[in-house]
Amino acid sequence: MPTQSRSDVRNVAIVAHVDHGKTTLVDKMLWQAGAFGAHQHVDERAMDSGDLEREKGITILAKNTAIRYSGAAAAEAGHPEGVTINIIDTPGHADFGGEVERGLSMVDGVVLLVDASEGPLPQTRFVLRKALAAHMPVVLCINKVDRSDARIAEVEDEVYELFMDLMEDGGNAEHVLDFPIVYASAKAGRASLTRPADGELPDSEDLEPLFATILSTIPAPQYDDGLPLQAHVTNLDASNFLGRLALLRVHNGRISKGQQVAWCRHDGSVQKVKITELLMTEALERKPVDSAGPGDIIAIAGIPEIMIGDTLTDPDDPRPLPLITVDEPAISMLIGTNTSPMAGRVRGAKVTARLVKDRLDRELVGNVSLRVLPTERPDAWEVQGRGELALAILVEQMRREGYELTVGKPQVVTREVDGKVHEPVEQLTIDAPEEFLGTITQVLAQRKGRMTQMTNHGTGWVRMEFLVPSRGLIGFRTEFLTETRGTGIAHHVFHGYEPWAGAIVTRLTGSLVADRSGVATSYAMFNLQERGTLLVEPTTEVYEGMIVGENSRADDMDVNITKEKKLTNVRSSTADVLERLIPPRRLSLEQSLEFCREDECVEVTPEAIRIRKVELDQNARARAAARAKNS
Structure with a gap:
């Protein structure tokens, strides 16, 4: 068992449902910790650096940042010079669950962000289940308390119910049921430990209560002084100057620039390599350092073929850490070269099978939840992922990089259980005006969905929960928005596998x-x-x-x-009708x-x-x- 801890470091992940304010909160934490200069220009949602992330307003890749917090709580903890808080900003969409699982492997606790109006939603359950399975302490942060439709007390009760449900499902919620609650408005950069009235701002002028709660609740990284170096690769990045960068969490021992280490690969082989560059994150930048110790999150260069899940350890006493495991893919698509009559017309486009396959192989390097399988055709491959959105974003990224592709209709990945075909099933949560209740129920009944719960908050809106086969949700969003005239909100998360539900007609038109x-x-x-x-x-x-x-x-x-x-040479007696x-x-x-x-x-x-x-x-x-x- 670990015998020591580093009290000057905290590693925490911000987890939440889509659009509950994770990235905005991290932005404000960076500003208030003095990470940016007074006159420095920083874009809003600075952590979402990708073009697609900014366009869609969602986080796609888990990212880490580091804050040097030197407030009152740091002084009380015995570190007046400051405490380093490493923050992992994780995606909220279940299609990017592999990113969430990687992020959780780097931290010692989580801040669970919940919207003060919407309350816990399917992805809230998904990310919380992952955190509790890892026995991590939780800080509940109820965000957007200043919303005009906030219902803070009810949302608190719903979160407690969620914890109880996870305990009944065999989860590990009991050890963290007594979690601290912080009330915040990330947009205003304010937090409080006392519950404000619905629609009111927290009484504190800054995020100091949140920083203090993180320091008191999230444990310091623990390590065993008698163990050799153990550093786990949790993510990959690239630099124009240094080549491939591996992001690691140091669990035991120390690692230094220029050091010879043992590289334990995912296939079981061990190889001696040299650390040519060692970097640590400060705010949004990586800066060179000479060495790093237990609990530090670092980036190293010099190993061009390193993969996620590999371990760097002592060459004289190599002790690899367990590989990172992620949930099985549920949706697949056929991706191949463009075979239409218009193929190759775009100047400079990448059209050959070799280029497409090389790009898919490169995606496998950094995306642990993706699989690429061969097909009967030499110019097409079956690509499996968590969901339709994750695969569509991969195709969109390839399109922007100049590739021409033929993409097949998304299909579900089935499995055989006791001789019967089972298919993935999603838990779907819908918020919509009461007037569309019958229409939504009818649409989902055609898609083999069954309602499990319905709640009416008395505001003219109703929340419905369904279990629907994953293939029943392919093409559902467009029909749903049409039927609810754009007012409905739908979110879904993977639930499990159930016997094949039979034929589903998803599009009634030709x-x-x-x-x-x-x-x-x-x-x-x-x-x-x-x-x-x-x-x-x-x-x-x-x-x-x-x-x-x-x-x-x-x-x-x-x-x-x-x-x-x-055309004829006879002039019409009347002008042509427009x-x-x-x-x-x-x-x-x-x-x-x-x-x-x-x-x-x-x-x-x-x-x-x-x-x-x-x-x-x-x-x-x-x-x-x-x-x-x-x-």
Whole structure:
């Protein structure tokens, strides 16, 4: 057992549901700890540095920062010069659960952030279950207490109920049931230990109560002075100057720049390597240091092939730490080279199978929750991940890097249990106005969902909880927003595996399919728009088999969207009537993947996203349909 502790260090993770204020809180903690200069320009949500993170407003990659806190609580703890608080900002979306699990492997406790109005949601349960399974102490921070619809006391009770539920599920909640509660407004940079009135700001002018609670609740890193060096690789990064960087938590011993260490790889082999550069985080920057000790979170350079889960240890007494384990993937997609007639038209695009495979292999290096499996085709691979969003973000990143891809409809990853096929099931929580209760229930019943709980807060809104097969949620979000007129809020998290629920019809409409190559004309589109909703604009280049619209009926329809008006030398007695086109429906990458049916796929290029049939030739599709009908 560890015999000593480093009281000048604390390692803590901020965990919460999506959009409950994690990144905003970390920003304010950095500012109030003096991490930035008075006149330094720092973007809002500074921790979300990726373009996609800023655009979508979510955290995708777990990131670490370090705060040198020297307030009153640090002096009381015997460190007037300050205490280093290493903070891991984790994603709130369950699709990025691998990032959460990696983040928790670096820390000794968590700050659980809960919205004062929304209360605990599915991802709150997900991240809390992970923290309790690791026997970590929890600081509950009820955020956004100044919201006009805040209901602080009820949210407190709901969090206690969540802890009790996790105890009944066999979790380890009992040892932390007596958790401290901090009331905060991250946006205002204020916190308090006394509960404010609903909609009021905390009585303290800063986050000092939160800093003090972290110091008193989160234990200092413990270590055994008799053990050799043990440092665990929990994340990877890259530097233009240093190459691959490995982020590690030092558990025992010390590590120094230039030191020879034993590199224990995930395949069991051991190799001697030299630490060429040693860095530690200060605010948002990494700075060189000579050495680091137990509890420190560091970055090292000099090992180009190091992987997540590897251990650096003493070459004379190598003792590897356990590998990081993550939940199994639930959703898969086929990703391959672009096989459409328009492939390779974008100058400089990466179109070959070798380039696509190399990029997928590079993603495996830093993404522990992803798997890439071979298929019967040499130019396509099955990519498995936690959820639809995680896979869509991978495809979007590749598109922005210049790759051309063909992406298949998302499918679920099944497993066999006692000779029967089992499929992943999601726990879905919906907040919506009462008037849409019947519609939502009907939509989810068609998708094999079953309601487990319904709560009416008396505000005109109702909260419903369902268990739904994962495949039933593919394409659900678009239909849900349409049926609730954009007012509903839906979140889901992986629940477990259950027997196959049977066939699910997720899209009741068919597709309008171009029957020839050419350029879409406004004349043809004017005549087609009464058949359904168009997805392309006039002058858009199309090809045979490309989806140009959504049919209002259930079956597919081959259409000529390139038809032009015939010209004659007879002048009309009346002026031509102006053709008024309804604006086309523009689909994002995620919406395109949701729109796809089993015989359709998405063509992704740096300049365009198109939906197409897997089999482009309409005669071949007709023959296949006839064979399927006869069999």
